[in-house]
Amino acid sequence: MQQVRPPEFGEAWKWWLPPHYSSFGDEVDTLFHWIFWITMVTFVGVELVMLYFCFKYKRNPARKATYTHGSHSLEVAWTIIPAVILVALGVASTKTWATIKNPTDSDYPQEFQTTVKIVAQQFAWNVTYAGDDKTLGTDDDFTETNILNVPFEPIDAEGNATTEENVRVMLTSQDVIHSLFIPVLRVKQDAVPGYLGNVWFDVQRMTSPGPDKKHLTGDSRYSEDGRTLIDWEESYEIACAELCGLGHSQMRMQLKAVPRADWEAWSHTKSAAAKARAAAK
């Protein structure tokens, strides 16, 4: 069960997390909310106690300070209780971690409908698509720079995926370390030269506009109730998150999520052209 709508924070998302569009985005954000509340309660508690002590035990010559070297039971209590909370938090996070970074190790279904290879360089992303034969390393592969075009995963009104659309990215770099950062998918993975990394994600197409797309409501691309998308191509920003030199902050890529049929058509055109070029050589 996926969340139908991203967390609704209105226009103020700049104060909070951006919306998320991947199937694991919700799990990641849920962990964040747990940590947020645990740490907030601790923070407010500690600060209030400290302020209270500062006022209550302000220097007063009429009183003598309490003479104590500590309390064994208190030490035990405030060691054990945080330990239990922290370990529980750690254990609760392992499954999400495995789902995202090590899917073979989790119960996540292992099928990738689309596979692309990204070779990062100073300061661009070269995305190679497998083409018609769905195999990388053949004549009909084609490469686009700074555009990651993938089919989205349609989800119904309940938030369930009607078709699986998992994207696998084989990620590497030809010069320095870069890092593929897709904020709205909660994806980040370093592109390391000499090493072929694996990243996977899906882009779930929302059945209602995200909070930052409110102005689109009423747009002809939405059904009358404003909830179901009729036809939608969305693009998101991808940034480089690992310092890679002068142009680090200019290493921007577009993530385009399009319907499967459109993507097939686009891929076929590009692939045929690439094949023709290869044949001409």
Added chain:
Amino acid sequence: MSTTAPAPAHADHAAAGHGHHELPFLRKWVFSTDHKVIGLQYLFCCLFTLMVGGLLALMVRWQIAYPAGAKPTEEQVQELRSRGLTGAELDAELAKIDNDRPFPILGELLWGEHLEPELVNAGEVGEAGVFGNSNGMMPAEWYNVAFTMHASVMIFLVIIPMLTGAFGNWVIPLQLGAKDMAFPFLNGLSFWTWICAVLILFASFFVDPAGIGAGAGWTSYPPLSDVVTPTAGPGQTLWCIGVIIGGTSSIMGSMNYITTIVNLRAPGLSLFRMPLTTWAAFITSILQLFATPVLSSAMAMLLFDRHMGTSFFLPEGLIFTGETVPNAGGGQVILWQHIFWFYSHPAVYIMILPAMGIVSDVIAVWSRKPIFGYRPMVYSMSAIAGLGFVVWGHHMFQSGMNPVLGTTFMISTIMIALPSAVKVFNWLGTLWGGQITFSPAMLFALGFVSMFVIGGLSGIYMANAPFDIFIHDTYFIVAHIHYVLFTGSVMGIFSGIYHWFPKMFARHMNDAWGKVHFWLTFIFMNGVFFPMHIIGLGGYPRRYASFRGYDFLAPYEGMNVFMTWCAILLGLSQFIFLANFFGSLLFGKKATSDNPWHANSLEWSTQTPPPHGNWIGPVPTVYHGPYEYSNPNCKEDYAPQWMPMQTIYGGSTAAAPAAPIVATGGTPPPPHPAH
């Protein structure tokens, strides 16, 4: 005011000068082997490097708030429209608008005269600055240098040397009752080695005519730092050499401290009677001794890769600007990260543990309370140090390291929050029921505790590997490190300076200005660092020379400008401190007592300032632990370590309780012949 120093000391001193011959000026103040002089040398040098590091920070902040290429604002466009301009006319007017702001004062000096767009378009070129001409605006390569050097200066030239060099040197032998360090010459050598590191690191700014120093980040990940390119040229090489030399100084210092603490404690001063400042210095030194050689080896490998054709960190087939890197092949990029963080994570604790020690002592003195849970405090510092060696992988969650390792490091990292929490709770316990005086030292210590909580708790977000995916390398981590290292370590440093100033210089700092300094620092540092959490949650990547060009970063412009102005005000507030520090040094109220704060530890037992050799005559004997504050059996609310309990039980031995008071779990002092 009760006299606390043993009376004979003064008499001795006055009588004969004790056979000390005056050293010549150079030996006494420059090439000194006296730990106190060396400590003060570190202190003064670090105040200077702190200003350099702070200036670099302001440059970084300015660039983030006002990168080149500012577009006309809505208001400016509206204003032109309201004048009836449209189409090409409007475009022409818009092109004349100049919203770029060079860094105040220094911008034009460093990067050339700033000209209006009209003049630039007309082909005019302004006067060049020290580092070439980019119309007065900081170029991206210099931005990389600025944040790299900001971090390097603050870590290697300010916080570590301030805490271990200045406070470690000055405080350890005095709190131990030692006449000096175990190896005084090595101590002086360590300082001058560090000075070489300072000079070399600063020289890295100037060795390249274009002013491109080290710009690969203080983490210097290869291959960016590993291949000699125009942007990683001689500056980067000097940076590596500087860090190796700085590390050598650290190793010398830490060996000295460990030996001193193990061997030169005063009679009766068992390990568990040492004040926490010294305990922290002890644990930190052990960390330094084990971790620093690893960093030096990493730097050496990096240098070999750069200049000797080895390939420790370079895999095959590396292509830089269209050309294959000739020596690349067989190396591992991620190897660097493992080695680097094996040092640099413990380094975080090297930078925070001594501050924790200082703050513990300050809180005990200024709330007139024994440290709550002295042994748990020691154990938790040891646990932080021990765990600190097995958590380095949390810096590498997204590096491509085996994800199974990610799980392991997540658990170990989360566990390190525990001893940190125990320390915070014990500080609160120490405040409980105390007699709290809000001196500047205490305010900074309280500020440390309250802000360290934020730094500690925000660590849990990043320790959580799945959520770290999103915030890794964003401003969230920048917020976290600054809450630990600025609102933590730097507050600890200020606290220590205010606390020990009268002992160091025999004069008092001005309390009122100290408080003003605290409140301004406290407010503005939160203004700088807290919003970083928020922009980090929005995914704002760190080390970006410009946010322009990204839709998702555009909403943070206002917040960035706010942080930058807070940073400027934070920087200006520090001049209050400098004025107070140097003013008090020359004109401050003279210290009338050797123990003005009625503290217990040994540094307060000697003359003010302490003489060469620390104590005239034999060193004091220690009779109990350092935190006997407000003992109900004592007349005073403190019981100095160097005084037997009998003499302070309200003046008469008859008033003493039947059982001897055993301080903080230590064993009773062994009988020691009176000297």
